Amino acid sequence: MPLITNRYGKGRVRVMRVHREGERHDVSQLDIKVMLEGEFARTFTHADNSLTVSTDTIKNIVNVVARENTGLSPEDFCQVLAQKYLDTYPQVASVSVSSHETRWKRLSFDDKPHPHSFVLDGNGRPTVEVAVKRGGPISISSGIDNFAFMKSTQSGWENYVKDGYTTIPPTNDRICATSMVATWKWSGKPADYPTTNARILGTLLEVFATTYSWSVQDSLYRMGEAALAAVPEISEINMACPNMHFILMNLSAFGLDNNNQVFLPTDEPHGQIECTVAREYGAV
Numbered sequence: 233m234p235l236i237t238n239r240y241g242k243g244r245v246r247v248m249r250v251h252r253e254g255e256r257h258d259v260s261q262l263d264i265k266v267m268l269e270g271e272f273a274r275t276f277t278h279a280d281n282s283l284t285v286s287t288d289t290i291k292n293i294v295n296v297v298a299r300e301n302t303g304l305s306p307e308d309f310c311q312v313l314a315q316k317y318l319d320t321y322p323q324v325a326s327v328s329v330s331s332h333e334t335r336w337k338r339l340s341f342d343d344k345p346h347p348h349s350f351v352l353d354g355n356g357r358p359t360v361e362v363a364v365k366r367g368g369p370i371s372i373s374s375g376i377d378n379f380a381f382m383k384s385t386q387s388g389w390e391n392y393v394k395d396g397y398t399t400i401p402p403t404n405d406r407i408c409a410t411s412m413v414a415t416w417k418w419s420g421k422p423a424d425y426p427t428t429n430a431r432i433l434g435t436l437l438e439v440f441a442t443t444y445s446w447s448v449q450d451s452l453y454r455m456g457e458a459a460l461a462a463v464p465e466i467s468e469i470n471m472a473c474p475n476m477h478f479i480l481m482n483l484s485a486f487g488l489d490n491n492n493q494v495f496l497p498t499d500e501p502h503g504q505i506e507c508t509v510a511r512e513y514g515a516v
Contacts, residue, residue: 235276240266241328248407248478248495250384251303255346257384260307261334261497266290268317270325274386283323293317299494306331334497336382339441349441352380352411353423357417358429369470374417374429375415380476381437382409385492386447405492408445409476410505412436416459428463435462448473448505456509468510475503 245264250257268290274280297313304312314327336350363371387408414436414499422428436455445451456469464465478495 235273238276238409239269239328240272240287241265242287242294244279245294246497246499247294247297247298247481249302250308250493250495252491252493255347255500258303259336259384260302260306260309262309263332263334263337264294264310264313264318265328265330266294266313268321268324268326269327269328270321271323274416285321285324290317292321292486295481295483296488296490299481299483299488299490302493306333315350324468325487336446336450339381342440346441346485348385348515349383349437349439350381352382355380361415363506372418373415374418374425375413376433377413378411379414379433380411381440382407383441383445389447406480407478407492407495408448408451410448410473411476411477412471412473414469414471416463416466416469418465418466423467428465432459432466432469434461435459438450448475448503449507452505452507456507458509460509463514466512468508470506470508472504472506474499475505 243265245266247262247264249260249262251260268285271283272282275284289438293316294313297309297316299429299478300310301309310329314329316361317327335353337353337355339346339349345355350431357377359373359375361371361373361375363487384407385405387406388402388404389406390402390404391403392398416432433494435458439455439458440451443454452473456471459469460466479498480492481490481496482493483494
């Protein structure tokens, strides 16, 4: 029976590129699919793999090209990537490269763009919860659900417990990213709820973006302190932050360094950091 068509490749190749120009960083998070067509029919019909490129190799080339082209737009990057396969493997007749971008929008404070801190575009859902007891007080909480933010430097993880089960190395320069669920409890009515909610979120982001993070725990506590100081009408704030991990790719096998420029985005498993900061002990 004839083999009518065939192609193969690698999908869901996730890559985060960080383009560094001095203090300014630009980030590009892509989900890449590469499909090859060419002289591969005998792999299907005759168990002959002699001309077939491993799909793991296809993935490695994505990371190599990412390291060599950190500043290209997704359109230009995909063109360069496709040409790389044609230049490397004469048995490849055609290449299809598709990408989906996770867009990160640069944060600004006092109308000044921040060099290395971002929020996810089209991000988060505002929440409200009201509890009322007959004859009793009304409890009102506002918040934000799944609000993602990130900085590409000024974060570390050092001086933690190390034992026979520890494999993660210490670092003082890493991507720090999370998708936060936060709620704050109102003890008084503000002049305007939307404006005050925006001030709380802005305060949380400014502390995160503009101060060094010794850990997510360290940042969360200081963010909570600052929100309570900025808005006297709230009595407590609760934050739950799963880590969005970006794993530094080891490109030494290809003769390339990686100065925090190419990462593998992954969300499972993730660290889960939670805390509540209140004005008074026992107020929670």
